[in-house]
Amino acid sequence: MKTFLATKSPFLIIATLAVCIGTARADVIMDWNAKADAIAAEKKVLPVPQARTMSMLHVAMFEAVNAIDRRYTPYKLDLVADRSTSKEAAASTAAYNILLTIYPDQKAALDAALIASLSGIPDTEGKAKGIELGKVAASGVMALRRDDGSDVQETYRPYTAPGAYVPTVVPIGTTAGIMSPWVMTSVSQFRPAPPPALDSETWTRDVNEIRELGARNSTTRTAEQTAIGRVWFLVGPPSFNPIVRQVALAKHMDVVDCSRLFALTEIAANDAIVAVLDAKYHYNFWRPVTAIRNADITHNPMTPREASWLPLGETPMHPEYPCAHCIVSAAVYTVLRSIAGDEVGELTMTSPTAPGVTRKWTKLQDYSDEVANARIYAGFHYRFSTEVGKDMGRKIGDLTVGTQLRGLEARAEPKQ
Template identity: 25%
Template sequence: MKKIILLFAVLFAASCSTSNKDYQKMAANPEFLIRAEVMLTESIIHDIFAPPVSSRIYMYASIAGYEAAIHGEKGYKSLVGQINGFEKVAQPEKGKEYCYPLASTRAFLSVGKKLTFAQELYEEFDKKLEEDYKATGIPDDVYERSIALGDSIAESVIKYSAKDNYKQTRGFRFTVTNEPGTWTPTPPAYMDAVEPFWTKIRPVGLDSSAQFQAPIPAKFDLTPGTPYYKEVMESYNTVKNLTNEQRDIANFWDCNPFKMNITGHAMFATKKMSPGGHWMGIVGQVSRQLKKTHVQVAEAFVLTSMSIFDGFISCWDEKYRSVRIRPETVINNSIDKKWIPILQTPPFPEYTSGHSTISSAAATVLTNIYGDNVAFNDSTEIPYGLPPRKFTSFKQAADEASISRLYGGIHFRPALDQGVIQGGKVAQQLLKKVKTH
């Protein structure tokens, strides 16, 4: 009888071990985290956050997701002590069983919810996510413990985010000087300048917002033959002579979170994902294509989002230093009153290009992680009625994102070229400072 009981105990233990292994493997499906990123993007679009603010949300959510994902994974390093001001994060209890991929997805979403407004958007998503996790066979106690760990890590990251000067920069407005060659609000809504004090936000990898200053742009001088005049005329003539392919490129990379449309006397807004959201979508697509693990996706999300975040800080530092006028304003005032850009001019100064900067930063990081010859189809714009575009590398995608701003009529070429350089330097600084494994 004792032998029978002993044999049953051994078989039961083996059965539990197999079950444990199966649910851990199923719950580690990176699709859970990719779905969470897509859901966060939907929330950000709904709440109409400006591009720099969106980058902040993605980054802190990704930090939380990464910090939870690395437990139980050999060779991965915490960001504590590596990025500016990040000194402490919650840890799992020793001797307890967790499902760390679940904790990771939970931490990502918990931070995302804290930093966005439309909580009701998550209700159906959360319900389906819980059902899918429970379908893996995860034991109730492990599920609850993992959820609690995710929330604790999220709380640590939220405390970290609270000291980045974001709250202190709310409510301040930019004063328009009307000096020749400087930025003024643009049609059709003539909105105030966006985030004029973003340089005060704490970066994660940069020493300061001014670490990688772009060269001083050409002096405002509309005398024919001057460097500035040539820049203006290039933007003017590019839009007047666009090919269908160039128009498609401009629209594909528009990424305007709040486009104002005018029909007769009516004005309404169209909401889309931000530039940072576009690149986070690329991370998810390519990670899925390359069949990366949960922790590898978490790593790609966090490094890409940090590069984009610092990219915006560096770019915005230059924007509000040079306060450069937009093509639409100078062309309408001095060249052609009827000229209209293909894209709606964003409400902030021209130099350097934000899209160029953050696309270069993201592409540099992704090339470092996944390689320089990864071909992919970018389908992020399908929800907005635009077909996918094919790229042979992250750099090719970033270069196209950059030149799209010239095709769209919202930038001069030097803002693009210098933005690409600036973004590359930001990313290299981050990769030099932060070692994930």
């Protein structure tokens, strides 16, 4: 069922169209992306809920601006607005309403951000219609995700014996694997085969590699590798959103193409996170710090035990297999490469977890590969886990670009 916004005379449409085209800036998409990242950083939001927020935010902005010229197939909303509607007002209002719903305690700051975003738009009927369109888009996306499983109560049961102490910190993301994906048919659609056996050649090679390379006191890890490991302690949307913003700027995208790029990236990343957490808790595979300190119980003479081994960083609080950072970066890379190509000029990344370090690449794949290597340098993931994670991410990225928000010529084709 289509939702239509009222249209006026052709003369009014023509008069206001020129104003809207001139002010429909792609940076409105990036501004709200950065604002959402800043709120999450201040509130120390974990990657799973932040990924959900970012995907809702950008799908709402896309549905709003795309409704005006219908350049691409919508995600699920079937909104229609005339071309005099301000895309910038629509995007800003959609973003504001999503973030206000997620972060009601941030109302004052969000009100100020909305006022600033709308202040540069002339007070025409196109602006008013854009504001109304943004509200409708945000409401529609919130309705789509209302029962997505994100509010299921966590009930993780620690493994113990009666009366025996175990560490009391509850792992992260135990319920993420039941959340509704945006693109996949189920969270287990790309669940990989089990990790290698503990007496296999792969296991022996990879656990010994990380024992040497990922140790806190490693003498084989280089200074650059240490810096890379620390940079990518940063996880979740803040670890890739700056790269997406750079790609959008490099390609001089208008507001519609920019909104589509971010929407595709965020829903692919969200699906990657729920898919990998489904697999992690399905296999419940041990982290290097556990495996190396307990290597004697595997009865593998080629994997020596180190009773006091520690990784470079603090091991994330969820099972090891597969690598979550790897699946997300590969999904993001795949979407960006599909739309912008692998070479988009110089990309840079800084991180609050490695002050003073700037990473640079000229190819998007180099970014994804570096993230995977960083998890080995950090002492968090075996190499086989990084490779499996990247493979899952590529599949999710390809599925996202191949089935979602496609050009209008794809409307007659059934979604796969």
